[in-house]
Amino acid sequence: MRHLIRNRSSILNRQPVLTVKDLTIAFETEEGLVEITDKVSFEILPGEIFGLVGESGCGKTITALSILRLLPQPGTKITSGSIFLKDRNILSLSYEQMRSVRGKEIGMIFQEPAAALNPLLPVKKQLMELFDYHKFPDDKEKRVAELLHRVGFPDPQRILASYPHELSGGMLQRVMIAIALMLSPSLIIADEPTTALDVTVQAQIMELLIEMQREIDTSILFITHNLSLIAQYANRLAVMYAGRIVEENDLDSFINNPLHPYSRGLIEALPDLNSENPQLKSIPGQVPQPKDYSFGCRFRERCNKAFELCTDKPELMSTGDTQKVACFLYKKEL
Amino acid sequence: MNILDIQNLHTFFPITGGVFSKITGYIKAVNDVSLYIKKGEIVSVVGESGCGKSTLGLTALGLTPASSGTIALADKKIDIKKQHSWKPFRKDYQIIFQDPFTSLNPRHTIYKILSEPLLLHKVYTRKNVREGVIRLMEHVGLSTDYLRRFPHAFSGGQRQRIAIARAIGIKPKMIVCDEVASALDVSVQAQIIQLLLQLKKEMNLSLMFISHDLSLVKAISDRIYVMYLGKIVESAPSSDLFKKPKHPYTQALLNSIPTLNRNKKPAILSGEVPSPINLPSGCVFKSRCKYAKEECDRKHPEFSTIGDTHVACYFPLS
Numbered sequence: 334m335r336h337l338i339r340n341r342s343s344i345l346n347r348q349p350v351l352t353v354k355d356l357t358i359a360f361e362t363e364e365g366l367v368e369i370t371d372k373v374s375f376e377i378l379p380g381e382i383f384g385l386v387g388e389s390g391c392g393k394t395i396t397a398l399s400i401l402r403l404l405p406q407p408g409t410k411i412t413s414g415s416i417f418l419k420d421r422n423i424l425s426l427s428y429e430q431m432r433s434v435r436g437k438e439i440g441m442i443f444q445e446p447a448a449a450l451n452p453l454l455p456v457k458k459q460l461m462e463l464f465d466y467h468k469f470p471d472d473k474e475k476r477v478a479e480l481l482h483r484v485g486f487p488d489p490q491r492i493l494a495s496y497p498h499e500l501s502g503g504m505l506q507r508v509m510i511a512i513a514l515m516l517s518p519s520l521i522i523a524d525e526p527t528t529a530l531d532v533t534v535q536a537q538i539m540e541l542l543i544e545m546q547r548e549i550d551t552s553i554l555f556i557t558h559n560l561s562l563i564a565q566y567a568n569r570l571a572v573m574y575a576g577r578i579v580e581e582n583d584l585d586s587f588i589n590n591p592l593h594p595y596s597r598g599l600i601e602a603l604p605d606l607n608s609e610n611p612q613l614k615s616i617p618g619q620v621p622q623p624k625d626y627s628f629g630c631r632f633r634e635r636c637n638k639a640f641e642l643c644t645d646k647p648e649l650m651s652t653g654d655t656q657k658v659a660c661f662l663y664k665k666e667l
Numbered sequence: 668m669n670i671l672d673i674q675n676l677h678t679f680f681p682i683t684g685g686v687f688s689k690i691t692g693y694i695k696a697v698n699d700v701s702l703y704i705k706k707g708e709i710v711s712v713v714g715e716s717g718c719g720k721s722t723l724g725l726t727a728l729g730l731t732p733a734s735s736g737t738i739a740l741a742d743k744k745i746d747i748k749k750q751h752s753w754k755p756f757r758k759d760y761q762i763i764f765q766d767p768f769t770s771l772n773p774r775h776t777i778y779k780i781l782s783e784p785l786l787l788h789k790v791y792t793r794k795n796v797r798e799g800v801i802r803l804m805e806h807v808g809l810s811t812d813y814l815r816r817f818p819h820a821f822s823g824g825q826r827q828r829i830a831i832a833r834a835i836g837i838k839p840k841m842i843v844c845d846e847v848a849s850a851l852d853v854s855v856q857a858q859i860i861q862l863l864l865q866l867k868k869e870m871n872l873s874l875m876f877i878s879h880d881l882s883l884v885k886a887i888s889d890r891i892y893v894m895y896l897g898k899i900v901e902s903a904p905s906s907d908l909f910k911k912p913k914h915p916y917t918q919a920l921l922n923s924i925p926t927l928n929r930n931k932k933p934a935i936l937s938g939e940v941p942s943p944i945n946l947p948s949g950c951v952f953k954s955r956c957k958y959a960k961e962e963c964d965r966k967h968p969e970f971s972t973i974g975d976t977h978v979a980c981y982f983p984l985s
């Protein structure tokens with residue numbers, strides 16, 4: 334995968350496509366506001382594939398949805414922070430402006446494609462609506478058929494004529510991917526884009542995303558729980574735990590030397606397919622729920638390296654050119 | 668006893684076209700599949716997206732009409748042409764659907780979603796059903812504070828666990844699990860798999876485990892069926908399949924699994940994907956098979972037996 338890692342200095346000098354800063358999202362409960370994320374910050378550079386990983390419920394999807402201003406309503410809201418698409422403040426755009434950003438500038442692959450597509454409309458209508466909204470010039474039909482072919486459909490015409498329930502889970506996911514790629518957006522948010530795909534189709538789809546990235550310099554925010562997939566295809570990643578980013582790293586360094594004890598746990602939990610009897614391992618303890626998020630480091634109850642300092646809140650700090658970690662173990666060393 | 672026994676099953680979906688909505692062809696989603704699951708056995712079905720796995724599971728439980736073939740549940744033959752012949756088996760044969768979002772009623776709280784089947788099938792009474800619901804939530808690692816929430820207020824992985832809790836609650840004999848754990852991270856996966864294995868041990872639960880996550884499949888299955896374009900192309904005990912795959916498609920699957928090693932890229936399976944409407948003559952896999960020879964054009968190969976493996980290939984790998 335060497336070819337993916339571009340010259341870092343040339344990347345670093347470019348303006349980020351997406352800048353998320355101190356993003357806090359909360360939902361309303363009877364007992365008041367409960368924060369789901371806590372000051373999440375990251376940047377995505379042009380042409381970069383940026384991974385976001387973390388256990389179920391840590392806030393990955395909520396973060397992604399907030400970038401598109403699609404947080405579930407009512408009940409969820411951004412309480413502080415900012416999101417910039419290049420130099421435009423997403424949070425200050427009008428409804429209409431936001432609508433034109435979706436699809437054209439930011440493509441979205443949703444975690445549950447069946448819920449994102451309209452069950453009452455054939456696939457073709459749904460694809461064309463997007464084209465029509467964005468006043469796409471001619472040749473729509475041809476482009477759509479071509480894209481469907483590229484996401485692995487031998488019979489685009491059948492797919493176009495189908496209603497969502499006539500397609501399999503993985504086929505819906507691929508339709509979703511085709512929709513996200515259709516208008517060649519500068520940023521694609523891919524939330525578990527291949528969870529419904531077998532490994533051979535997954536490899537094919539990832540190859541397609543990489544081609545897009547190379548052809549038109551698209552950046553990808555790649556959300557997944559599959560670390561191996563991130564290892565193969567991302568340039569950089571952020572690890573999220575209980576609503577906070579606990580580590581940011583480039584991939585080579587992350588795999589050989591993960592910084593946060595939680596990251597280490599994630600890597601060690603990966604099953605080894607070569608072993609006779611692969612055990613699914615887990616990090617001991619439970620992932621806390623947002624309303625139980627406690628003071629100090631939120632991982633400390635599950636951490637075998639926890640010590641007295643961990644009852645304070647660790648800030649994300651740099652430990653190298655491209656490394657950041659929120660853990661007091663590194664404070665000690667400094 | 669076989670909890671499920673399927674012989675020569677076909678499930679075709681008609682395609683209509685033209686002004687008179689004439690049937691112009693069929694999607695051969697399940698095309699001559701035979702498969703059995705013994706009591707207490709965990710059997711996985713793996714294969715390419717769109718190859719017919721979900722349709723197979725749905726047809727087995729009478730939720731999609733079969734075109735032809737035989738189905739027996741717990742050694743009792745089903746009249747596949749009559750929907751109601753599955754009715755006596757509804758409680759004992761559960762399915763966890765691939766898409767939890769659309770299978771959970773958005774207007775019902777989690778408490779209602781979980782308690783209803785428990786009451787309907789009299790596993791608990793109105794008096795103690797709350798206990799049962801709480802036990803289920805704990806089983807799948809969800810906080811019991813959330814009972815009054817609606818499905819949309821959960822993350823994808825949390826919703827999937829609610830669907831699992833609903834299915835295991837009424838203590839079925841067999842569950843068709845359609846991609847139940849693929850969207851979960853390894854930690855939660857481990858917990859769910861342990862739970863399913865424990866139910867297998869305690870209640871002799873059988874599973875048809877449909878999944879494309881091969882590490883999960885390896886960890887949980889007794890036997891595995893590999894499907895391609897509506898057909899089973901290989902079946903083998905779990906350990907044999909991973910150690911010595913016999914069908915070139917199985918081998919391709921194993922070679923496409925991504926690993927942490929950034930110098931070893933997942934292999935791409937090239938070649939034209941045939942359409943399930945116009946099936947190629949000869950072996951269904953030949954257009955993508957790097958070992959294909961002239962013989963493979965003749966007709967789709969019959970199964971041959973090598974050790975405990977059954978493989979439909981003229982030139983099985985050695």
Ligand SMILES: Nc1ncnc2c1ncn2[C@@H]1O[C@H](COP(=O)(O)OP(=O)(O)OP(=O)(O)O)[C@@H](O)[C@H]1O
Binds near residue numbers: 395558819
């Ligand atoms: N509308 C809502 N109301 C209340 N809580 C919510 C709402 N939406 C999400 N949550 C909670 O916020 C947390 C983060 O959810 P999110 O969907 O972002 O998780 P995730 O990291 O994407 O997880 P997964 O890997 O399971 O998809 C979860 O604990 C979830 O229960």
Ligand SMILES: Nc1ncnc2c1ncn2[C@@H]1O[C@H](COP(=O)(O)OP(=O)(O)OP(=O)(O)O)[C@@H](O)[C@H]1O
Binds near residue numbers: 498503529680719722
């Ligand atoms: N109700 C239906 N009407 C028409 N065609 C259908 C219907 N259900 C499924 N199909 C078709 O049958 C084929 C098999 O679909 P199925 O859902 O069984 O695939 P699958 O193996 O489960 O795939 P995935 O891994 O992507 O979920 C597909 O070509 C699909 O389009």
Ligand SMILES: [Mg+2]
Binds near residue numbers: 393395823824
């Ligand atoms: Mg999610």
Ligand SMILES: [Mg+2]
Binds near residue numbers: 722
């Ligand atoms: Mg399916």
